[in-house]
Amino acid sequence: MLLEVQKSGMRVGLLIGHEGTLHDAFPLEIFSVAVVVEEKIILHGLRDVPTGFAMLMGTIYCLNLEYPRSMKYLFEFMQRVIMKIKPKQCSARIHGLRNRLLRNCV
Structure with missing residues (x-):
C-alpha cells in the first residue's frame, strides 16, 4: 500500500528503499533502488543511487521519453x-x- 502511494503521480523517477529514519537527503542504509516510469517499477533491486540514476537516464534515452x-x-x-x-x-x-x-x- 505504501509503495502505491509513493509511485502515485510519478512520471519518471527513483524509489529509494532505506532503513531507519531519514535525517539527510540521502539515507546511509539504502537497501534497494528502483526506476519508475509512469507509475510502474521497470527496474528494481539496484544497489545504489548513482547506478539507479544512470539506469533512469538510460531508460529515458532508450524509450525516447520527454523529461x-x-x-x-x-x-x-x-x-x-x-x-x-x-x-x-x-x-x-x-x-x-x-x-x-x-x-x-x-
Whole structure:
C-alpha cells in the first residue's frame, strides 16, 4: 500500500528503499533502488543511487521519453554538463549556468 502511494503521480523517477529514519537527503542504509516510469517499477533491486540514476537516464534515452516539465532543466543539466552527452546542444539557460559554474570554479 505504501509503495502505491509513493509511485502515485510519478512520471519518471527513483524509489529509494532505506532503513531507519531519514535525517539527510540521502539515507546511509539504502537497501534497494528502483526506476519508475509512469507509475510502474521497470527496474528494481539496484544497489545504489548513482547506478539507479544512470539506469533512469538510460531508460529515458532508450524509450525516447520527454523529461518531466517541472524537472526539465535539472535533467538537461545532468545530461549536458555532468554526463557530457551532446554538451554543445544545451539550451541557453543551461549554457549560462555552466559558464557561471566554470567561472566560479577557477
